[in-house]
Each structure stands twice: as C-alpha cells, then as structure tokens.
Amino acid sequence: MALTLTCPICGKRNGYEFRYGGEDKGSRPDEKGLSPADWCDYVHMNTCTAGVQKEWWFHRDGCGAWFSTYRNTLSNLEVDRPEDST
Amino acid sequence: MKRLRQFPTLHIDTNETRSLKYRGKSLQGFAGDTVATALYANGIRIFSRSLKYHRPRGLYNLDGESSNTCMEVDGVPNVRTENTLLKDGMVVKAQNVKGSVDHDLMAFIDKLDWLMPAGFYYKTMHKPAAVWPVAMKAIRKAAGVGTISADYKVKGRYDEIFLTADVCVIGGGAAGMMAALTAAESGVRVIVLESRPHLGGCWDYRTGAYKENKPLFARARELAGQVENTSNIRVFKQTSMVGAYNNNLITAFQVGKSNDAFTERYVEIRSKSVVVATGCIERPLIFENNERPGVMQVACAHRLARSYGLLPGEAAVFSIGHDLGLEAALDLFDLGLKIRCVADIREDGHDAGLLAALAERKIPVLKGWVAAKAHGCKQVTKVTLATLDGTVKRHIPCDLLVASAGHTPVNGPLILAQTNIAYDNHSGFFLPKKLPEKMFSAGWMTGRSHPQAIEASGQVAGLKALAAIGVTDKTAVFAAEKEAAALPGIDRGCKLVTAPVKGRKSFICFDEDTTIKNIKQAIDMGFDVPELIKRFTSAGTGPGQGGIPGHNLPLFVSKYTASASKPMPTAVRPPLVPTLLATYAGAHHHMFKRTPLHASQKKGGGIFRNIGVWQRARYFSSDFDCKDEILNVRNNVGLLDSSTLGKFRIFGPDALKALQRLYVSDMSKLKQGRIKYSAMCNDDGCVIDDGIVIKRGDNDYYVTTSSGRAGNTVEWFRYHTRYDGWQYHMVNLTDAMGVINISGPNARKVLKKIADADISNNAFPFAGYREFTVKNTIPVRAMRLGFVGELSFELHVPSSYMQSVWDMLMAAGAEFNIKNFGLEAQNVLRMEKGHIILGQESEQRTNLLDLGLGFLWDRKKTAAKTVGAVALRQAENDPGRFKLVGIRMQDDARAPRDGALIVDTHVRGYVATARKSFTTGEAVGMALVESQLSKPGSRLEIYEDECNEIRLQARVVPMPFYDPDGQRMKM
Structure with a gap:
C-alpha cells in the first residue's frame, strides 16, 4: 500500500489507483508457426525477477492509461530505470 | 478523594463532572479525566487480575503500556482505560476476575507458580492427545483477559482519512513541536501526530526550569500555542501512530472527541519526509512484587498530581535511577506527599541542585540503593530497600512506591521503517545506527534531556526534513547542527x-x-x-506490545548469559498500539448505482436486488416464479429497464483494428443499419463478454457489453492493444445512456405510437439498427433483438430522457395493458430460447466452443492476432471439455436449482439455469456437462444438497425449447 507510481499523464499517484498488468513480455507473437508451448509461455510464464523489472500498470482510478514502468520487487518501490543501466 | 485544584498544568475541568458505573456504584470524575484516573480518584486501587496468577494489578503507568488497567468499558473488553477519556455514563467492569476484583477466588494460583515453569503448557497436557481439548477449556476459563460475546455489534462510527504532507512529525512533545514549527516556517505542509489529548510531551506537567522564571510546562504551553496557531501545521491529537511503510507512508488511528463525526478513524499519511520525536518511556525496575498496586512509575505519580490533581498516596518511597525521579519527588513533596526516602541506583552523576533541594526539605537520599521487595498482599504497605549488592537492607512502611530503573526511547516508529538499532553503552539506549531516507529523529529519544538540547535537536530535525525534500539547503542544517553541538549531549543512563x-x-x-x-x-x-x-515465555506478547519488557528483556538476557555481544532488542510490528478492527474496517458504505428509472421501477412494484455495482428490479410480483410477467411478454407486451448494459463508443482511424483484436468475429464485414452479435475471449479462449457491435459510420462504432463487464471494458481493450500504438478512442456511455426493452407481440403497436419513424417489419427488420427521434426531440438508438424470443425493440436513450420515454411507452401501451417485467422474467424467457448469460451459463474455464458459439469465431483473420484465437484452435480437438446442452427433467414439476451437480459415480457437470417453463409446461434448463454426455437423449442424474440421496432424472434435449425457428422474434 506504500507504493506510488508515476502515470505518464497524471504524474505520481497513490498505488491504490492502479491495477497491475504483468511483466513486460513484448508484443503479441505472430500466430503463424506458433507452437502451443510457445503461446502458453507467452501468456502464462513469468520471470518473477527479484529486483528491478519492467512491468505494465493501468491507471484505473485516473486517466485510464496503460503504461510500463520499472519497479524493484524487493523494496516494492518504483525506480527510474533498470539496474544495469544506472 | 480530594483533588488538588487550580494548577496551570491540570487537564481536568473540576466544574464539569462525569459519572461512571463501576461494581454497581455510580462514581464521579471530571471532564478531562481518563477512565483510569477517575477510578483512581474514587479510591480504586486494584483494576484487574493478572492473566495467569490472578495477582492484583493497579495503576502503574498512564500511557497504556501494560494490561494492568485494561477493562471492559460499555461492553467492549480490553479497553485501555489509561488512554480512554471518561464520558458520562460509562459502565466499567474489571476483567479476568472470579468473584470480585478485591477478593478473587482464583488468587490461590499465585502460590502454584512452581507448577508452571516457563513453557509448561508446551511440555504438558499433550500426552495423551485427548487431554488437550479438556485442559484447553479449563485454561481458557482461568486465564486470559476480557471476553466478548459472539453477537456483540460494535457501536460508533468509523472512518478513514488519507492525507499528504511535506513533513510528518510523530510526537507532539517539545522536540516534535520545534521540528514542526521550524519546518512550517518555510511554508510547507506539516502534520503533527500526538497520542495524548494534548501537546507537550513530558514538559506538559514538569515544573523544572526551562529558563529562569519559566518552568517547562509554561514553555510547553507556549510552543503548543504556536503550533496550534500556525495555519500550515495540522495537529492530530489522540492519534497513535501504528505503522510505517515504504515511501514514508505513516498509518495511525485517531480517537474522536465527543463532537467529532467519528468514534475512531484510520489515518494514512503520505509524507515526503518524517520526523520521529516519540520521546522515552520509563524502563521498569524489577524487584519482588514490582507490580503490586501502589507501585507506579515516576511519570505516572507525577502526572496524577500535576495533570489530574490526584496525590497518588500518603507516604511514598522512591526507588529511581535518574534525575527526573528526584525532580518528581521534590515536586510531589511540595504538593503535600510525604516522602520517606529516595533510593537512587546511581552513586554519582546527580543534578546538584536537585540534591540540595531535597536536602533542604530533609528528604533522605540513599545513593546506590534500590527497592528489593514490595510487601502487602493487595496493596503496598512496606518496602524493603537494599544496597545494589544486596548485603544491607532496610524496611520502610509506605503506601506508595515510585519505582523506575531508567528510560528507554520509543523506537517503534523507526524500527517499523526498517531502521537498524544498536545498544549504546553510554546512554543504555537502543539508538539508530543509520536512519532511513528522509526520516529523522529528535528529542529525548536521541538520548538528550537538557531542555535547550531537546529544542535544538527538534530544530535540526525540522531543517533536515526540509533539506531532504529540497526546500532548504544543507548550510542551514550545518549551522543549526553546530549550534546544537555546543549544548549538553547524550546523558549517561542507568543500566x-x-x-x-x-x-x-x-x-x-x-x-x-x-x-x-x-x-x-x-x-x-x-x-x-x-x-x-x-x-517461549510469551514475555512481551500481550496487549501492551512490549512496552513493559521491551527494553529489559534483551538487557537481562545479555546479563544472564554473560554474552559478549551487545543486547539485541526483539522485533516490533504494526500496529504499534492495539487498534479496533472496526477502525480498520472503516465506514463500509453500501454503494450501488441506480438506473435512471429507479424511482418509477420502485413505484411500479419492483423488488430490488444488488447485482454487481447496480441495484436492479428483479421481480415485479411476490410470486418469484414471475408467471404473470413471463406470460405477459409471450402473449402481450412488457417493458424492461436494461440500463445497466455496458455501452461504449469506439472511434478513430484504428477502431476497426481494435475490434478485430478483441472480438472473435470478423468486424470488417459489419454493415451500417445492422447489428452484429459477437463475443470476446481471453487469451485462454474462455468467453469473458458478449454483446452487440454496431457500425454507425466510418471508423465509428457503438458496442454493448454485459452489465458486469462494463467497468473493465476500456481497460481490457487498451491492455490488448497496448503494444500497437493504435489511434482509437473509447467513451464509456454506460451511465450516459439508458436502455428500455419493449418485448412481446404487441411491442410494435405500442412503439409505433411514439416513434417518428416507420418501424414496420419491412422498414426495420429483425437484427436491424435504426436511429430516430421520439416526439421530434428525443434521439433514440433502436435495435431489434431476440434475447427474450419475441418481437422486441431495444431503445438506447440519453439518461435524462429515459423517464420521459418510459412514461410515453407506458401511456401508449395502456390500451394493451402493458406491464413491467423484471430480471427474473427475462432470465426465464431467454433460457426458454437457449440464449446464454455469461457468468450463468459459463464460468472461468468455459470457452467459446463449449458454449456452442464457435460459429462466431472467424478463424481466417490471423493477422489481427485476435485474443483467444490461438487457444481456441488448440481446444477444438480437446475431447475433455464441457459442453452446454439443453436438459429436460423427467418430472416436469421439479426443476433443479441453478448450480446443482450432474453426477454418476463422479461429478460430470452442473446445471447452469433450470426453471419450470410456463410457456411449454416443461421443466427445462441448460447444463454444462462432459462432452460424452452431451448427445441428445443422454440420461443425466442430478444431485442436490437436500435430495436425500434420491437423484433427479433428466435427459439431454435439443435447444431452444421455445419457437425453434425463431419466427416470433422476426414478426
């Protein structure tokens, strides 16, 4: 509940206002030649990073934007950038 | 008991009496009294009996740090009476008492302590296993604190408040107030939390000198006045901080005053920086019978006199280890307390002025002495004092023993914020090693006690808090720190x-x-x-949250184990102070949306149910089978309020791409003037929504969703197109538009009377979409649907016009005897047609093919990457899936309940919806069954909870049950 997130439209807001949208896994794969296992991995598998990960959030009680941001899953705080680029 | 009156430090108003009931008697207290002080004023010395041994317990401290004074107040158990202000008419009861609190029949247990060594209940009473349930009952009866009735309903109003601040100061003592004032000078928003009903901390009652001719209490009041009069400082009194989280999120709860709109409220503060100035509590002195009524802490005795006008006893012995004890002895002597002797643990390091003043009053001071035992079985009558080594002893009669070993900082807030603390040999305090980001500590808790040093530390903390958020620069901080460094530093503490x-x-x-x-x-x-x-010993796990043993336990363990490493404190967790669950639960508002027709639906006899976020009319008759409503639609004409339907406008250059992604059908084939029924799946192919899509113009679409999905639709569309950067817009029109459904063979005759357009079957055929006006004014979007299986028009009308259109239809239909119908009637009507409602004919695992809606899916539009298409392709050949089938009961008088199980030796499926159909006279329904059972003619056995092992018999039949050719809706 201590989480705050920075919406690209509304700015830094209380974490209560947002809905988590999962890890950033890249855009939907092409259906052509897609094996069932690959599809399943795309939809259901997560890396569950212990550290900074890029992830999607939805500003449910605000502007209604989906945006991606970085969060440190160990401290549950939003961070500016991924760890290796600091 | 006589009160001392007319001090400037008093917090009671002796002109305003308050009464309370205790043990059948009405007792008097004053406004400003706590329940505990009012009882004490009335001569009550034993407040409760202890958890295990039923020992008498009395007033020991005034901040609720032990369960000694926890009592039942107005039916609520475990109320901390020291922290609860007295209200007129309170009914107070002692807890854990068999008999009376003065003569407890269980008191003999105190003599049996040798039977109960540490952890005895872990070692005994579990062999044989059957012993435990019996023993547990006996123990729970004998031991414990308050009891509560299972039917007890908490009274009062509970609220919550969410605040933001630039600086949040926890603790309204001198240091906290200085920090707040310093921070507020720059114009930032400051919040001060104070757990007592007044600001001032320990200066509030102390008469020691702040400066010449200015006692500490006068300075405290001066500061409090400044704080209260500063417009950008918001003060929360009677507000205890209970939690600290990431990002300096502070939680607390506030007890309401009599004129507040809440009894208690949850306070959550998001602060840019935090100053913790929670001060110190006393570290209890441990000796034989150290909790006997009559033994109390220094501040307790001092505050009783100075804040509540109560001399705590007649003749006192002090056993203390710090100058505050000497100061209190002096002040209480001057107020009329006889002081037999002051035993001070310290051999040296006393304040010379205090010693001289005590000598002047001929109060003997024994240096290097300590209380070893309190005598008297219910109250202190005598004290044994001993030298620290225990070799010399003296017995002194008294009725009050003021005892304290030293002080201990209230570190809870820092520890909750993940601060590592370490034992400091000089002060004997646990002090922070490194403070968290943007959190600063100030005041007594840092080990300082000199008044100017306390204020200076508050000032420094206030400036640091500002610097941390970029309001001042570091130079101001350095200057203030330099000044503070010249003042007396950290005191040596008694160990x-x-x-x-x-x-x-x-x-x-x-x-x-x-x-x-x-x-x-x-x-x-x-x-x-x-x-x-x-x-193992449960020390510190009680309602006092470690207030009493928190410091002594690690010190004693370190000493007894002769450990070379420093004492380690035990963990502290939120809530720091016991909080009512009702406060966390909050107001619990019942919030539901009402349709634009709510009032007239109610007037029309609607019986409402809460469905999702809406209140909806489910029945229009006391007959919950809704026979009349159903037959009226089948044979005549009925009106339904369907305003809860989700309604959206989707437009923009990429709107079609979005529709292609989300809907399973090919939306490029949409024609203007026609409706398209389609469904949305999730990535597992499971159906999440169905509805109508209408093309109103180029790149401009109007779609409906089920009522329950309306709130998530925008999120769902945007989520699945979040990587694509498509240009399209969505407007949620759910609340802006209402929906009236007019159904039945006479529907056209009624609508024709008010519509400004030709609505004949030729001009407006089944599955058509038209926009026209009513009375040349009201814009209506009309579609011809067949959900209930009759001639039916669905009219989408701006909400503000809904009532007018409804009234016009009612008037126009009067000659046909038009009637309302509700959700239940609609439910049966559509079931007879085999039309599904998502959530009723489907659950989370049900996919598009299971429901027999595979015809909606266009498998050629792979480029659209339609959500669910990949999974559907994989599910197509899966034989292990459920299928939706029609069922007919063997006994037409007995329809199973929705959700009843279909079984043989295993569960094979379940009934989704089943009703007695008044139209066909059969008991029919829809069920999800394993695909092997889905062939027409398959026999099904249905199990219900109360069926007494007699299973209902049914068989699979083709759907729909009514008008299989769909002639009636195309009339």
Missing part, C-alpha cells in the same frame, strides 16, 4: 536491570505474568536469543 533478588515474583512482563525466574528457566533450557525467549 541496572534487576534489584538483588532471585526473581520468583519479579515480573519482567505484566501482561503475560512472566517473571525473571521464567526467563532464567528458558535460558537454562537453551534459549539464548531474546526473540526466542520472548516466544
């Missing part, structure tokens, strides 16, 4: 833990009746870490 005693009746934790002997037993059994000893 004594226990008097020279064996410790059989020396209590380290009052709440849990844990003695020094218990701790020794635990250590001798091999527990060497305070955290483990705490759990």
